[in-house]
């Protein structure tokens with residue numbers, strides 16, 4: 001797999017605090033219906049961004065897992081009806097973040113620890129001049145992360161909620177003065193679909209893929225788009241920056257920046273029955289299209305910051 005890769009999309013640049021980004025901010029009262037609030041009732045973990053006209057997103061501090069993205073009232077994310085919200089387990093659905101490892105990791109947590117750590121909301125969520133809303137969540141190394149992975153790090157997850165667009169950006173900084181670290185990063189997005197058999201994913205034609213991390217042989221995708229009619233795990237390297245999920249109802253674009261790899265996953269019927277936090281029939285209601293950087297783990301030098309993002313856009 002590695003032999004055919006030409007990586008051109010890496011950006012590593014000197015450290016700057018993640019909150020130094022320029023943003024024209026305005027206070028919420030200028031945008032009626034726009035607000036950032038904690039979820040109601042007894043949910044102390046969910047932050048909701050509302051942009052008016054039924055457009056909103058919710059993020060759970062557990063794993064910084066995005067658990068809802070609504071555009072004009074229509075939910076775009078799939079979250080399992082059996083998802084576990086015990087602040088320990090990964091949340092089955094939305095956008096779990098796999099870091100610093102994607103997939104099996106010796107006897108350590110599958111897909112790394114970022115999706116099971118509690119993140120902090122950085123104060124000062126912004127209402128931008130164009131009406132978009134921006135919020136940032138932060139994870140830094142702690143006793144738990146260092147017990148699994150002995151590196152200092154700072155990770156900033158920025159959500160930017162637009163009219164029909166949601167941008168999620170990850171910035172990872174290595175604050176060490178003398179040690180580099182290598183990591184993998186994947187946004188494991190569960191897109192809600194009405195019927196998975198009627199959806200297709202574009203942008204993968206002609207590319208090689210593996211069906212698991214340790215496959216020794218690649219397969220070439222010969223179809224103009226990926227249609228799903230059975231269990232699917234495909235790990236593609238060096239994919240183009242745009243994929244589309246096309247359904248009879250809508251087209252959702254995924255625009256990747258600095259995420260060279262893409263995963264397509266759905267467990268289908270039999271495997272779904274073995275996943276305790278997924279109802280038997282729910283495999284039909286989602287497709288995971290995952291933007292990532294994992295085939296060649298990224299190495300971050302001391303003081304360096306890596307940034308990658310995906311922008312999801314509904315047409």
Ligand SMILES: O=P(O)(O)OC[C@H]1O[C@@H](O)[C@H](O)[C@@H](O)[C@@H]1O
Pocket residue numbers: 090110111188233263265290
């Ligand atoms: O059940 P998890 O840990 O959330 O992982 C879900 C799936 O995530 C996919 O990305 C992997 O390719 C699958 O192998 C894995 O089963």
